[in-house]
Amino acid sequence: MNVLLSMYRMALPGALVAIMLLLSAPMPVAAAMLDRIVAVANDDVVTLSELSERTDKFMLQLRQQGAALPPREQVERQMLDRLILERLQLRRARATGIRVDELTLERAVQRIAEQNNLTVARFREALEKQEGVKWAQFREDIRNEILISRLRERDVDNRIQVSDAEVDAALASPEAQAGNREYLVSHIFLRAPEGATPEAWGRLSARANEIMRLVGQGDDFAKLAAAFSDGKDAMQGGALEWRPLQGLPTVFADEVVKMKTGQVSSVLRSPAGLHIFKLMDMHDGKQSRELKVEQTHARHILLRVADVLNEADAKRRLGDLRQRILAGAKFEDIARTNSSDASAARGGDLGWLSSGDTVPDFERAMGVLKDGQISEPVQTPFGWHIIQVLERRNVDVSGERRRLEARQLLRERKSDEAYEAWLRELRDEAFVEMRYNE
Secondary structure (H helix, E strand, C coil): CCCCCHHHCCCCCCCHHHHHHHHCCCCCHHHHCCCCEEEEECCEEEEHHHHHHHHHHHHHHHHHCCCCCCCHHHHHHHHHHHHHHHHHHHHHHHHCCCCCCHHHHHHHHHHHHHHCCCCHHHHHHHHHHHCCCCHHHHHHHHHHHHHHHHHHHHHCHHHCCCCHHHHHHHHHCHHHHHCCEEEEEEEEEEECCCCCCHHHHHHHHHHHHHHHHHHHCCCCHHHHHHHHCCCCCHHHCCECCCEEHHHCCHHHHHHHCCCCCCCECCCEEECCEEEEEEEEEEEECCCCCCCEEEEEEEEEEEECCECCECHHHHHHHHHHHHHHHHCCCCHHHHHHHHCCCHHHHHCCEEEEECCCCCCHHHHHHHHCCCCCCECCCEEECCEEEEEEEEEEEEEECHHHHHHHHHHHHHHHHHHHHHHHHHHHHHHHHCCEEECCCC
16 A cells, blocks of 8 residues: 555654644644534534544644644635545445455554654554543544545546557657656645536636735745645645656646746636646756666476475476486477476476566576576475576666656546546535534
């Protein structure tokens, strides 16, 4: 799993205090009073105490980062929208059979503890005794993050396809040919409802124009993102990581190449909604260098262990076959009549192999052979082998690497855009009743 759980991304090295402060933020006074429902999402509800607690944690995070604080009421509205989307995703995940078993949860918790250079026991002690964080709630939050991640992977990411033609076009694009410049941007995203009417787009434009007015008068962009953005990066001030042009959202690509550092874009429209972004910085990325790997042309004879052939018999028989080859028999002829896998038809020829193409036991034995040399019998999970190295070569695979990088960037871009559309559809299909102002 490649997710370290958005709520706990602060739990990276050097930030243990921040995560514990975030988790241990005191419950607001409202939670001690009579609680009330502030939103209904299908069969789930969001309470005022939940909303206040989540808002407190977020405001504390901003203070820890030294960010300017937006008005609390704006943050509460943003937090309420996120809680609703969270509820809808968790309900969809559980209703469709997605589960997180205890082993998966334990491994995720262990990774977080290790990121803080602590054992799980010490991490738990720090959270519970020093900061008063309930361990059960911490684990439940992690479980929910994993559930949402798996839901996105199944319903969005696994449906993303990148064709060879798209990769070819990306590599041939002016952006790819121009160089390796990377951009650091922050953005504000205003999500449009599914099938938005002209009136809905008008209301969204009014919000965007108000944000642009605040930008123009010098308001902090990260604060505005935290207060207004519907994007998943809003809690980080809308900041994206360093990306090449092909990795930025499509709607940004034409604008960013014309901008200077510190400049804010105009209001941009996509099918998902309206966007405003700020170019924080740019630099030349790593130069694409020739990348060579060693490949080995090898062949083998495999004997699988079965009821009629035990380990000792297989090893002894391979030793006999090896001696026949050393005495002058042709390797390929012996392989065709004795080997137990599909390569037998090719005289045992495995073609050119790169590091990682074979299991470790096979690779280690092959790695110490000289050209033409035949190994002693070698055991792997597949059975017993004798291996012969025919020749070795160094091959430039930088072209393959560039294609892989281009494919990954295209997948990430498509996935982000598809996820936003999927969230919009999920929200619009749900029954949502807002009671925030009651």
